Amino acid sequence: MRKFVDLHLRAPIKDLDQVERMVRKSSELGYRLVGILVPPNITRDQINQLQHICSDAKIDFVTRVDFSPKTARELLQDLRRFRRKFEVISVTCTSKGVARQAAKDRRVDLLHFPATDLRKRFFDHAEAELASKALSSLEIEMTPLLLLTGFSRIRLLSRLRREVAIAERFKVPVTISSGATNEYLIRGPHEYAALTTLFDMSMPSALRAFSENPLAIVERNREKLSPNYIAPGIRVVGRKTGV
Amino acid sequence: MRRRYLALRVVSEQHVTERAVMGAVWNAVLELFGEYGASQTNVSFIKYDPQRNYAVVRCSHTALEKVRASIASITEIDGKPAVIHVIGVSGTLKALRKKALT
Numbered sequence: 001m002r003k004f005v006d007l008h009l010r011a012p013i014k015d016l017d018q019v020e021r022m023v024r025k026s027s028e029l030g031y032r033l034v035g036i037l038v039p040p041n042i043t044r045d046q047i048n049q050l051q052h053i054c055s056d057a058k059i060d061f062v063t064r065v066d067f068s069p070k071t072a073r074e075l076l077q078d079l080r081r082f083r084r085k086f087e088v089i090s091v092t093c094t095s096k097g098v099a100r101q102a103a104k105d106r107r108v109d110l111l112h113f114p115a116t117d118l119r120k121r122f123f124d125h126a127e128a129e130l131a132s133k134a135l136s137s138l139e140i141e142m143t144p145l146l147l148l149t150g151f152s153r154i155r156l157l158s159r160l161r162r163e164v165a166i167a168e169r170f171k172v173p174v175t176i177s178s179g180a181t182n183e184y185l186i187r188g189p190h191e192y193a194a195l196t197t198l199f200d201m202s203m204p205s206a207l208r209a210f211s212e213n214p215l216a217i218v219e220r221n222r223e224k225l226s227p228n229y230i231a232p233g234i235r236v237v238g239r240k241t242g243v
Numbered sequence: 244m245r246r247r248y249l250a251l252r253v254v255s256e257q258h259v260t261e262r263a264v265m266g267a268v269w270n271a272v273l274e275l276f277g278e279y280g281a282s283q284t285n286v287s288f289i290k291y292d293p294q295r296n297y298a299v300v301r302c303s304h305t306a307l308e309k310v311r312a313s314i315a316s317i318t319e320i321d322g323k324p325a326v327i328h329v330i331g332v333s334g335t336l337k338a339l340r341k342k343a344l345t
Binding site: 029145146147149182184185186187188190191192194195197198203 | 254274275308309311312314315316318324325326328329
């Protein structure tokens with residue numbers, strides 16, 4: 001059975017009741033793992049509280065941070081400081097320089113582009129080529145599709161159709177997430193999959209974008225963050241004691 | 244013609260009437276697919292249980308994904324935040340009752 005993942009819940013971590021409602025709703029709708037957006041300066045206690053809420057709802061939890069640096073240099077500094085602290089790192093690309101740096105950096109998991117300012121969606125052939133070599137994934141958030149209406153939604157759908165086609169051509173994994181800020185904006189995985197047909201994503205690719213693709217990111221990063229990890233393909237299998 | 248029956252659960256802060264749910268679904272289909280697309284879906288309301296907030300909708304089997312997408316795009320009913328979840332899909336009402344409404 002497929003394990004569905006929503007890597008982007010924008011739950012307000014100061015309002016734990018709201019977080020709990022959103023996590024319970026995700027669990028009820030069939031998700032088995034959620035990524036909650038946290039600020040980089042989050043404390044260990046706050047993470048434990050989130051962990052506790054998720055384990056009560058019988059759902060796995062990953063920490064996710066979003067960077068929206070102004071320059072490529074700023075992005076590199078953020079990655080150096082925070083990569084080993086969080087399981088999923090997403091970069092909101094607001095300039096072409098940042099987008100290119102994020103796409104070629106193996107420490108970036110998700111490439112995220114603003115949904116309302118379409119001039120800042122830099123996911124083109126060059127970006128896709130870099131992303132495919134670095135294992136970065138294109139993230140598509142569904143909440144703007146629900147909230148936008150009329151011409152803005154038409155333009156967004158048209159842009160997403162183009163980006164998904166490019167990603168497929170260059171074999172860049174696509175990850176779909178909710179980006180929900182409250183429980184009324186969370187939909188079930190099959191509902192989101194139906195919505196992705198609006199930008200010509202096939203049903204199997206859509207379901208992969210909700211399960212295998214985000215799971216691969218989480219598993220890869222959990223392995224990297226484990227104390228036994230040395231390098232890709234090399235890990236400690238046992239330690240000699242008493243020497 | 245083959246059909247699909249969808250069991251829906253309406254979640255809203257306020258009480259919603261059958262008319263309001265029907266209107267929200269039709270508006271969503273029209274907004275996303277236009278009049279031509281809506282005509283292909285053959286959406287019709289079978290029943291609505293206001294106590295449990297469950298509804299059953301029928302559509303053409305070829306338009307199932309269109310109807311699902313439209314229902315998923317609903318964010319408010321009568322101007323208040325609301326969401327409609329599809330809790331089951333089946334080819335017959337009998338099977339739908341067994342699968343989703345019990």
